[in-house]
Amino acid sequence: NESLKYGSQYEGKRQDEAMQKFRENRLGQFIHWGLYAIPGGKWDGKIYPGAAEWLQSWADVPPEEWSKLINQWNPDEFDAQEWAHMAKEAGFKYMTVTTKHHEGFCLWPSEYTDFDVASAPNKTDIMGELIDAYTKVGIDVYFYYSILDWHHPDWRYDIKSEEDEQAFERYKTYVDNQLTELVERYPEVKGFWFDGTWDKSVKKNGKWTLEIQQMLKSLKPGMIVNSRLRADDHGSRHFDSNDKLMGDYESGYERRLPSFREDTIVTTRDWEAVMTVPENQWGYHQDWSVSHVKSTNEVLEWITHSVAMGGNMLVNIGPKPDGTIRQQEKTLMKEIEQWMDINGEAIYAGDYLGWEKQDWGYYIADQKTNEVYALVFNVPVTQKITVATPEGISIEEAHPLKDESESLKISEKGPNEVFIHLPQPMFEAPYVIKLKVSGKDGSKGTYRKAKT
Numbered sequence: 001n002e003s004l005k006y007g008s009q010y011e012g013k014r015q016d017e018a019m020q021k022f023r024e025n026r027l028g029q030f031i032h033w034g035l036y037a038i039p040g041g042k043w044d045g046k047i048y049p050g051a052a053e054w055l056q057s058w059a060d061v062p063p064e065e066w067s068k069l070i071n072q073w074n075p076d077e078f079d080a081q082e083w084a085h086m087a088k089e090a091g092f093k094y095m096t097v098t099t100k101h102h103e104g105f106c107l108w109p110s111e112y113t114d115f116d117v118a119s120a121p122n123k124t125d126i127m128g129e130l131i132d133a134y135t136k137v138g139i140d141v142y143f144y145y146s147i148l149d150w151h152h153p154d155w156r157y158d159i160k161s162e163e164d165e166q167a168f169e170r171y172k173t174y175v176d177n178q179l180t181e182l183v184e185r186y187p188e189v190k191g192f193w194f195d196g197t198w199d200k201s202v203k204k205n206g207k208w209t210l211e212i213q214q215m216l217k218s219l220k221p222g223m224i225v226n227s228r229l230r231a232d233d234h235g236s237r238h239f240d241s242n243d244k245l246m247g248d249y250e251s252g253y254e255r256r257l258p259s260f261r262e263d264t265i266v267t268t269r270d271w272e273a274v275m276t277v278p279e280n281q282w283g284y285h286q287d288w289s290v291s292h293v294k295s296t297n298e299v300l301e302w303i304t305h306s307v308a309m310g311g312n313m314l315v316n317i318g319p320k321p322d323g324t325i326r327q328q329e330k331t332l333m334k335e336i337e338q339w340m341d342i343n344g345e346a347i348y349a350g351d352y353l354g355w356e357k358q359d360w361g362y363y364i365a366d367q368k369t370n371e372v373y374a375l376v377f378n379v380p381v382t383q384k385i386t387v388a389t390p391e392g393i394s395i396e397e398a399h400p401l402k403d404e405s406e407s408l409k410i411s412e413k414g415p416n417e418v419f420i421h422l423p424q425p426m427f428e429a430p431y432v433i434k435l436k437v438s439g440k441d442g443s444k445g446t447y448r449k450a451k452t
């Protein structure tokens with residue numbers, strides 16, 4: 001281990017109350033809103049299938065043209081209480097919202113820029129309305145902030161000249177001022193989700209990323225900061241050059257999950273995955289037919305998988321330019337609510353159990369009550385799930401959360417192994433599907449001899 005000045009500041013999981021609350025929340029709502037919602041993935045009559053909040057990049061729109069969208073910012077249907085109520089009903093315990101995405105538009109009246117809501121036709125302080133409404137219903141609020149800024153003249157992708165150096169120094173001051181302003185204006189904020197930190201300019205400023213972390217924690221003790229902010233002395237990100245996690249939790253799982261086979265290391269730290277409902281749309285896209293859209297059961301499995309590996313999950317919505325929520329997202333939140341009303345106790349304060357992973361699904365252990373839950377996603381054709389317990393541990397009873405007065409039959413399978421019998425048959429026999437496969441080597445899908 002080499003001594004680093006701007007690497008990890010401490011090891012292990014933070015045990016203070018604020019972090020414990022983050023860990024118990026488990027299920028959060030991600031909100032991506034900004035000028036990009038106005039074109040909604042379409043520019044000059046052309047639909048771009050890429051992420052809608054990146055449209056400026058896909059359609060190669062010059063910043064001064066993109067900035068004109070500010071004149072159309074008019075979310076006259078925006079109702080923070082309605083959003084907060086929907087989120088509360090759905091069972092989200094925390095919420096993370098974009099204060100400023102890569103486009104640079106600020107959803108609060110900032111004294112450091114005119115590219116903000118205060119300079120738009122509709123001057124509503126979106127951050128103020130949201131943090132008040134969500135805090136009032138008991139949902140913790142976190143701020144997403146993009147360091148990458150396509151609008152600000154002093155942003156640099158890399159520092160290659162004295163001019164770059166001076167510009168980026170001005171940019172760093174702009175960011176420091178905005179972050180201070182956000183905490184001072186909205187003191188209930190619980191933490192920051194930094195993004196847009198992959199460029200060389202940030203990697204060359206590891207010291208600054210630590211200073212941001214320290215500044216936020218001095219402004220508000222207990223503040224929570226994600227690993228994506230951080231670069232160390234040598235530009236190593238998330239994990240420093242000694243492979244130690246920086247920030248308060250790992251935030252590298254974007255639209256992907258750690259594997260139970262290879263990544264159980266994540267269970268030794270706090271981490272959070274973030275996911276989109278379409279394959280890759282964070283901001284509002286008017287045409288969701290451009291990709292697969294996850295069903296509610298797929299979203300529930302993402303949530304379960306994260307909690308079963310000791311992590312949190314942020315499920316994203318991309319509100320419409322008028323301030324309303326699209327029907328697919330309202331339906332999704334309603335269906336999450338219906339499932340969480342019955343099964344939320346397995347998710348909240350849930351954690352990694354460590355028993356042998358089974359194909360039928362996931363185990364979750366409650367951090368506080370030590371209750372154990374089996375969450376079945378892949379119903380076995382045998383109608384029985386196998387539960388293999390560690391030496392000295394046995395399963396006494398099995399009650400479905402749907403109706404805890406019901407008892408499921410348990411039968412011996414072998415040493416430290418039982419069957420739990422599932423209530424209703426799904427298949428009468430193994431269900432075989434014939435696949436027609438074509439390969440790039442022109443094979444007609446016939447099974448090629450294994451190479452030994």
Ligand SMILES: C[C@@H]1N[C@@H](c2nc3ccccc3[nH]2)[C@H](O)[C@@H]1O
Binds near residue numbers: 032053195282
């Ligand atoms: C949480 C997500 N992070 C942003 C993002 N920008 C990327 C650039 C390259 C590869 C992945 C990216 N994700 C997305 O726009 C969204 O805000």
